[in-house]
Amino acid sequence: MNDEVNDGCKRLGRFDVDFARRTITRISDGAFIKASRSETLIFTLLAESANNTIYREVLLAECWQGKIVTNNSLTVAIKNLRTAFSKIGENKIITTEPKLGYCIRQSALIDDGSHPPKSDEISCEEKHTRPLIEVQPVVTEEKLENSKK
Numbered sequence: 001m002n003d004e005v006n007d008g009c010k011r012l013g014r015f016d017v018d019f020a021r022r023t024i025t026r027i028s029d030g031a032f033i034k035a036s037r038s039e040t041l042i043f044t045l046l047a048e049s050a051n052n053t054i055y056r057e058v059l060l061a062e063c064w065q066g067k068i069v070t071n072n073s074l075t076v077a078i079k080n081l082r083t084a085f086s087k088i089g090e091n092k093i094i095t096t097e098p099k100l101g102y103c104i105r106q107s108a109l110i111d112d113g114s115h116p117p118k119s120d121e122i123s124c125e126e127k128h129t130r131p132l133i134e135v136q137p138v139v140t141e142e143k144l145e146n147s148k149k
Helices: 003-007 037-048 056-063 071-087 141-148
Strands: 009-012 015-018 023-026 032-034 094-097 101-104
Touching: 009 037, 015 037, 032 071, 037 056, 037 071, 037 101, 056 071, 056 101, 071 094
Parallel strands: none
Antiparallel strands: 009 015, 015 023, 023 032, 094 101
């Protein structure tokens, strides 16, 4: 997986992945999980290849670039992702393909309306277009006195 993606945000279906903060956020309501670098890369690779099984060997090579890891590292990372997702009510994100690898079904990335939006949440995309500070009108003593009349 390309390291250039690690500094920004990426929208994958109904989720925003923030590589710098290592969070995966459900767009509809702002619920998010924290994940390790490898776990974030695993989710991204699986989501980008939705409906396709990604072999364990590919995940190990792509998500732990340059590091020597065992199959157990991948098993633990998948368990961590599933546990974190279940805490925000996402219980069937990652599917195991026995003896092969893992998959995220396209249907898991489509917003089914089960998590209604929170009006005060800002998605990754909106963070770059909305101002961080809202301008408030200035109230002088004169205006305040006039409003009391």
